[in-house]
Amino acid sequence: MKHATFFWFFLPTGLAMLFFIGFSMVSVLTQSIFAPHEAVLKEVETCTPLVGCTTETTVDHAATAEKRAAQPLGRFVGLDIYFDRGHLAVQEVAEIWATASGGGDFWDRLYNLPFYRAMAFTLVFTFVVTPFVILLGLMIALAVNALHARLRGLMIFFSLLPFVVTPLIGGLVLFWMFDSRGILGSALQYLAGDPDLSLKASTSLMWISIIIWGIWHAAPFAFVIFYAGLQTLPQDQIEAARIDGASRWQQVRYVVVPHLMPLVTFVALIQLMDNFRVFEPVVAFNASAHANTLSWFIYNDLSGETRQLSSASATSVMTIIGVAILLAPVLVRSWRDFKGKV
């Protein structure tokens, strides 16, 4: 394609991306390097029912409004928010590094900091769920493809259900089943012979539950992509392989999988991105005591009575950077393939 043609072809998409992605990224970046003004407080008399009048601290609105009018963006803090304890915790990490008695102690204390704890869970989740989703999706696709044509439609429908169900609802259903009075929770207690066994009280069991949810929810996505890919599989190649005496496993290994490889890359890309931003199961499973993620931090910062916009923005920027780092190897590979073809 000529450059000029490409330019006009891409322009509408480019403009939409600039408006909907570019500007929001600039906005988030700006908000993360500015924080609210230093609070002007004053002591006032406060009267409430049943208690009477007491002296309480409150925000001085006149003084605050003046500050806001002078500097509407707030106070410039540079990268302070990124480096504070709620995020990269630079100072705390340096101190742990200097005083840790050994490797184990270092990791234990690092894990105590919210950002690193969230990263630990997020990365485990991402790198366990993604391969399992691809593998399971491929298996379902091969199985459904081998079915009689009349059965396929029905099976596709049922296989897709976990993906169709709203993530939060799916998570809640699983959460209630895992409850110590739920069907799975009670069954586990019976099997383990321990009436106090609780999936929700154990960090490792909670992680496993969320990972199972992740695989259950996303496998149909991989399945549908692979199933579509299987429909374009050249039959003559399969026949040739059969004539050469390839077993069923060998046909899959040497013909089907190489044919589906570009789709595997695509699914891996989307899954890495989605799994890194995992959020719904943490809410649905009430799992914040055991498993945190960056997305959950953003939600927590913005909800409730505190509304820490700067902190939420800094976490958003770090999420974007995290996704970029994760996708880099795959993107570099596709770029090389593209260059190779040209």
Place this chain on the structure above:
Amino acid sequence: MFLKKFALTGAMLALTSTTALAGGHGCEIGARVSIVGNEFPAIQTVGAEAAKCSGGEVSTNLTADHQKINVPGMQGDPAEYTSAIIANSSIVALMNEDVIRPLDDLVAKHGGALSKNQLITIDGKVMAVAFMANAQHLMYRKDILADLGIAPPASYEAMLEAAEMIRSKGIMENPIGGAYKAGWNLAQEFNNMFLGYGGAHFKAGTAEPSVNSEAGVNTLNMMKALSGYMNPDFLTHDSNATNAEYRAGNVALLNMWGSRAATQTTAEGVTEEVKNGHAVAGPMTVGGGTTPASTLWWDGWTVAKNISDAEAEATFVALMNGIRPDLMSDEDVRTQAVWLIDGYEPTEAAVGVFEAAKMGTIAYPMLPYMGLMHTALGAELPDFMNGSESAEQTLADVEAAYVAAAKEKGFLQ
């Protein structure tokens, strides 16, 4: 009693008769009213009664997520919501952002039916009108305690003893209930206990935290001891889940919100045993202290700043209709809350909250930075509760998390 009620009703009639004209309750407004607030029964009633006004559109958005939407919904000019129904914790966020208006002129004009203690006055200005009080206090199964021959616990130490007796007799495996869900609920239980041990969240007169203290450690150890008698899933149980356990007859003792006392036995599927055995008492003390391990709350309504004066007046009038004294003659409404409205006669379900007020329970702190402390507690306490950290380490983490947030928000340098 009858005479007093009669007199009050008469006074009320005289007051409202000036506006009593067209149908229903005769509340006439001249502009739009839009109310955001929590969803529990008492607030539903206030919203529904406010919506009975005619002459202007009254819309309500009553949801458990009200705290996430009320500030953004009032920051615009004109504001989407003309009123937010809030409690003493959440008015702070509205005050911090300066989105509500002083009500003195409206109180003078339309607030005749209000009593002095309904007016939330900050710096000499009326900023909210309170209509109900709330506190967490003891709820228990009197049948079970009577069988064991023990009195309802007045302290958390006695609660532990009673729980041990119930468990050792094989009556219940996990006799204590508690809203210990990680986050807001768990932090609130910490606040209760911490104040009961005589703790103060901040160094006097500053925004510097002071939870990492002896009172803090005692608080955590007591919470840990209590959790030993709770359903093992306690870190995921909010008030609703805790009440479900109580209603199912799995729990005999719990510290629960007064606003839920009346509906505790009316839900579907409550067993006869629980219905007959349910009883309410005042809040418990802890560690030999005299201040109850609880906090006192009020719920009230505010009027937005960024709206026209006509809308503000309509909002005020409609909400006054939502809390008018003659509602107190409706038995259903009366049991929904501990109303601060004239003419309210306490029901049996209100005993706990009144007891809390009588015992000198401390009000939930209305400080601009208390929300940040609450959030930090909610995020860091689970580490101690699930046994992966010492009390001292957890409290140090709470302070560190709070300091980071307070620096960002400009409360600490």
